[in-house]
Amino acid sequence: MKKCVGVLALQGAFREHRQVLEQLGCDVVEIRKTSDLEGIHGLIIPGGESTTIGKLLMIDELGEKIKELGAKDLPIFGTCAGMILLSKTIINSDQYSLNLMDTVVERNAFGRQVASFETDLSVPAMGSNSLRAVFIRAPYLQEVAPNVGILAEYEGKIVFARQGNLLASAFHPELTPDQRVHKYFLDMIDEHWTK
Amino acid sequence: MTDISSLKVKTGLAEMLKGGVIMDVTTPEQAIIAEEAGACAVMALERVPSDIRAEGGVARMADPSIIQSIMAVVTIPVMAKARIGHFVEAQILEALGADYIDESEVLTPADDAYHINKHDFKVPFVCGCRNLGEALRRIGEGAAMIRTKGEPGTGNVIEAVRHMRTVMTDIRSLTLMPKEELMTAAKNMGAPYELVLYVAEHGKLPVVNFAAGGIATPADAALMMHLGVDGIFVGSGIFKSGDPKARAKAIVLATTHYKDAKLLAEISKDLGQPMSGIEISTLADSQRMQERGW
Numbered sequence: 493m494k495k496c497v498g499v500l501a502l503q504g505a506f507r508e509h510r511q512v513l514e515q516l517g518c519d520v521v522e523i524r525k526t527s528d529l530e531g532i533h534g535l536i537i538p539g540g541e542s543t544t545i546g547k548l549l550m551i552d553e554l555g556e557k558i559k560e561l562g563a564k565d566l567p568i569f570g571t572c573a574g575m576i577l578l579s580k581t582i583i584n585s586d587q588y589s590l591n592l593m594d595t596v597v598e599r600n601a602f603g604r605q606v607a608s609f610e611t612d613l614s615v616p617a618m619g620s621n622s623l624r625a626v627f628i629r630a631p632y633l634q635e636v637a638p639n640v641g642i643l644a645e646y647e648g649k650i651v652f653a654r655q656g657n658l659l660a661s662a663f664h665p666e667l668t669p670d671q672r673v674h675k676y677f678l679d680m681i682d683e684h685w686t687k
Numbered sequence: 688m689t690d691i692s693s694l695k696v697k698t699g700l701a702e703m704l705k706g707g708v709i710m711d712v713t714t715p716e717q718a719i720i721a722e723e724a725g726a727c728a729v730m731a732l733e734r735v736p737s738d739i740r741a742e743g744g745v746a747r748m749a750d751p752s753i754i755q756s757i758m759a760v761v762t763i764p765v766m767a768k769a770r771i772g773h774f775v776e777a778q779i780l781e782a783l784g785a786d787y788i789d790e791s792e793v794l795t796p797a798d799d800a801y802h803i804n805k806h807d808f809k810v811p812f813v814c815g816c817r818n819l820g821e822a823l824r825r826i827g828e829g830a831a832m833i834r835t836k837g838e839p840g841t842g843n844v845i846e847a848v849r850h851m852r853t854v855m856t857d858i859r860s861l862t863l864m865p866k867e868e869l870m871t872a873a874k875n876m877g878a879p880y881e882l883v884l885y886v887a888e889h890g891k892l893p894v895v896n897f898a899a900g901g902i903a904t905p906a907d908a909a910l911m912m913h914l915g916v917d918g919i920f921v922g923s924g925i926f927k928s929g930d931p932k933a934r935a936k937a938i939v940l941a942t943t944h945y946k947d948a949k950l951l952a953e954i955s956k957d958l959g960q961p962m963s964g965i966e967i968s969t970l971a972d973s974q975r976m977q978e979r980g981w
Contacts, residue, residue, distance in 0.1 A: 502943050503706040539703045541727040541763050605786035606809045608696040611689040628699045667699055
């Protein structure tokens with residue numbers, strides 16, 4: 493199936509996701525307004541500033557529309573700011589959330605920029621070779637409901653998780669050449685649309 | 688292996704700021720207004736560029752208590768400025784936990800020949816440029832993000848436009864050169880050869896490039912985005928205007944939706960007085976901040 497994947501393009505690293513998806517043979521649509529959502533098979537919410545993206549999502553009910561699509565099982569993958577926006581609970585913040593994943597997320601959980609890091613992450617679902625993962629002022633999931641599968645932890649913190657059609661990573665697979673995480677998401681899209 | 692503050696992590700934060708607006712603020716109250724308006728980061732300062740211009744004297748790094756009070760009230764990244772070449776101011780800003788340092792021509796230079804060796808730091812740096820050679824020299828010194836210099840504190844976008852067009856023209860001309868011409872091009876623009884090769888091959892800078900220096904309206908921000916910048920710095924343009932809240936929000940929207948002229952028409956309405964600007968030709972050479980930097 494030729495997949496058409498939307499990348500939310502309000503703010504942040506949407507170009508990098510676009511490049512990976514195009515290398516993997518997808519059509520890519522940059523999503524800036526509600527009408528852009530028509531016909532997409534899946535959606536990526538990129539890294540950026542979650543407060544900025546959240547405010548821009550409130551305009552024209554774009555966020556509400558994405559929420560509806562997510563509730564109807566459209567595959568959605570959030571990286572970093574995307575993980576924050578997908579989570580139902582954001583610690584110490586009343587910022588906008590898409591309210592889709594049964595997760596509790598802590599922002600800037602590893603510290604400020606001087607504490608940002610890259611590391612080798614073991615992700616059993618992606619094979620036995622570790623994944624180079626870039627964490628930038630990254631969040632992690634402090635708590636997840638039993639229906640949320642944990643795909644990876646770093647020093648005991650949940651940094652990669654899946655709940656049905658929803659996938660969330662605290663790190664940035666779009667900044668490294670390893671395409672396994674995007675391929676995993678595209679498999680989720682295939683599963684959903686061939687059901 | 689875990690690597691803290693690698694180049695990837697430094698340039699990566701700038702990647703996350705793309706498509707966003709970074710606003711100059713001088714108080715916690717202004718920082719909250721900026722965050723509420725949707726700024727993707729703030730620049731913590733003692734005085735905005737137009738006040739530095741008006742008051743004269745030596746402009747230095749801000750009082751650490753100003754920077755800390757701003758870091759305490761917002762969750763978005765907080766940047767701060769150090770003087771060109773003043774690596775101790777930069778060390779202080781790093782010790783405070785600033786998320787990015789702007790080695791900035793807005794402040795009075797501390798060194799008349801050398802910039803900071805930015806590779807020595809864990810905190811990433813952004814630096815100004817007027818052309819590709821200057822951009823690549825700063826990247827060679829370790830800058831993880833570039834911005835146009837423009838002419839700060841003037842509310843006049845012409846210099847930022849000139850600098851961005853110059854950088855883009857320089858980049859395009861490199862991509863058209865046969866390989867044997869690239870070493871001479873590197874010599875002529877005073878840029879590291881390896882970085883010239885990178886630009887010739889990829890047709891872009893190896894780091895994110897923002898617009899700065901004179902942006903005062905949503906239309907200014909959208910214009911700069913059309914010229915190919917990755918995002919926008921607004922210095923004096925917001926808090927020296929009649930209605931900072933409305934203007935800040937409008938500039939954020941204009942940066943995301945820069946191609947949508949109908950929307951730009953809507954959001955440009957009723958923003959109150961913009962900052963009063965300065966015609967560049969009325970500035971004496973000594974008042975041109977863009978000439979600072981080597």
